[in-house]
Amino acid sequence: MALKITVIGTGYLGATHAAAMAELGFEVLGLDVVPEKIEMLQRGEVPMYEPGLEELLRKHVAGIEGSSGRLRFTMDFAEVAAFGDVHFVCVNTPQKHGEYACDMSYVDSAFAQLAPHLTKPALVVGKSTVPVGSADRLARELAAAAPVGAEAELAWNPEFLREGFAVKDTLHPDRIVVGVRSAHAEKLLREVYAGPVGEGSPFVVTDFPTSELVKTAANSFLATKISFINAMAEVCEAAGGDVVKLAEALGYDDRIGKKFLRAGIGFGGGCLPKxxxxxxxxxxxLGADQALTFLREIDSINMRRRGQMVEMAREALGGGSFLGKRVAVLGATFKPDSDDVRDSPALNVAGQIHLQGGQVTVYDPKGMANAGRLFPTLAYAESAVDAVRGADAVLHLTEWREFRELDPEALGEVASERLILDGRNALDPAVWRAAGWTYRAMGRPSA
Structure with missing residues (x-):
């Protein structure tokens, strides 16, 4: 008999996972405690922008004409427990207010509400990013609270979704990692992921602590790589070098690789910093703090880039005050192909210039509504041209394709001054200079 799957938590991770499991042929029941979110999903709509997700959802949500009907939603934990053989927990683990540690309250609540209803054998699978050691505790608590006892088993299966590529990363993952304690749990998860494994996705079986460490270790490595090239950009600024050419030369070394070596204003979002x-x-x-002291400098380099972008803008505008200066900011999201503005370097820079007296107008293809809620005092335009109209300086801060394809000549017609600062090193300097723009980028003082 085919496995039935539930997904607890239908935010970015959960909605994607639920739709992908339905696409892989499973009957899926998603749960959330927010009525408005459930109502949206039942209409085949998603509360965030993620390319391809809404189309995938509409392909499977029950009640939508032409759908497979394999995906339904509920707010009832008892219904979830009765329905599912494998329960994926996909709730958020945000950073605690005023602390570095992550907030486990949503995960703990999900387990506490599910466990009392588990009256038949089930595998509960954590996908949330949690501190190492959490799975061991949750496994004990699950077995103690579930009527079925130890037959309510736990596994840990970290997610590796990239915003903008979440559907692809779920259906065709570059690896599947499972932390298990029994052959039975491994067998069930091999059945769940039979499709991707059959296509060649590696299936890594490990213990609880290692499975919990994989996501944070991967994100720490990527953050280190980004902050390394940004540190090199600082050196290039001082020495007169070109960080883009430096990164190109480094990237040809296959031990290093080209990815994540684009210098700029640094990383943000809801994952890497947290x-x-x-x-x-x-x-x-755990008493191993010295092993990760380098991450403090990684974080420091990353946050420093935002202030350096502000100072670059000040210098380009004459070195004095921002008062009376009109600044256009292209980009609000922390990365392209997303509407996520959490810890966005672009919005942070825009906000700093605004607080220092600049008249800042922001445009982003998808992040305007979220940006407006977070920074309501900034001005927002409906297009790049409208944002640039009358601007003394243009700051390119999120590398959307739309911005790379802008016509510098047409944009120059509406700008007050043809001055562009590329905070992502993603524009072609020659093209912009040919159109009469003064082009300046981070880590490229002479480029």
């Missing part, structure tokens, strides 16, 4: 800080906090609790 995860490296939680990793440091947990290492401290």
């Amino acid at each position: 995860d490296i800080r939680a990793f440091m906090a947990r290492a401290g609790e």
Whole structure:
């Protein structure tokens, strides 16, 4: 008999996982405690922008004409427990207010509400990013609270979704990692992921602590690589070098590779900053804090880039005050192909210039609504041209394809001054200079 799957938590991770499991042929029941979110999903709509997700959802949500009907939603934990053989927990683990550690309250609540209803054997699978050691505790608590006892088994299966590529990363993952304690749990998860494994996705079987460490270790490595090239950009600024050419030369070394070597205003979002800080906090609790002290400098380099972008803008505008200066900011999200503005370097830079007296107008293809809620005092335009109209300087801060394809000549017609600062090193300097723009980028003082 085919496995039935539930997904607890239908935010970014959960909605994607639920739709992907339905696409792989499973009957799926998603649960959330927010009525408005459930109502949206039942209409085949998603509360965030993620390319391809809404189309995949509409392909499977029950009640939508032409759908497979394999995906339904509920707010009832008893219904979830009765329905599912494998329960995926996909709730959020944000950073605690005023601390580096992550907030486990949503995960703990999900387990506490599910466990009392588990009256038949089931596998509960954590996908949330949690501090190492959490799975061991949750496994004990699950077995103690479930009527079925130890037959309510736990596994840990970290997610590796990239915003903008979440559907692809779920259906065709570059690896599947499972932390299990029994052959039975491994067998069930091999059945769940039979499709991707059959296509060649590696299936890595490990213990609880290792499976919990994989996501934070991966994000810490990526953050290190980004902050390394940004540190090199600082050196290039001082020495007169070109960080883009430096990165190109480094990237040809196959031990290093080209990815994540684009210098700029640094990383943001809901994962990398949160995860490296939680990793440091947990290492401290384990008495291994010295092993991760380098991450403090990684975090420091990353946050420093935002202030350096502000100072570059000040210098380009004459070196004095921002008062009376009109600044156009292209980009609000922390990365392209997303509407996520959490810890966005672009919005942070825009906000700093605004607080220092600049008249800042922001445009982003997908992040305007979220940006407006977070920074309501900034001005927002409906297009790049409208944002640039009358601007003394243009800051390119999120590398959307739309911005790379802008016509510098047409944009120059509406700008007050043809001055562009490339905070992502993603524009072609020759093209912009040919159109009469003064082009300046981070780590490329002479480019």
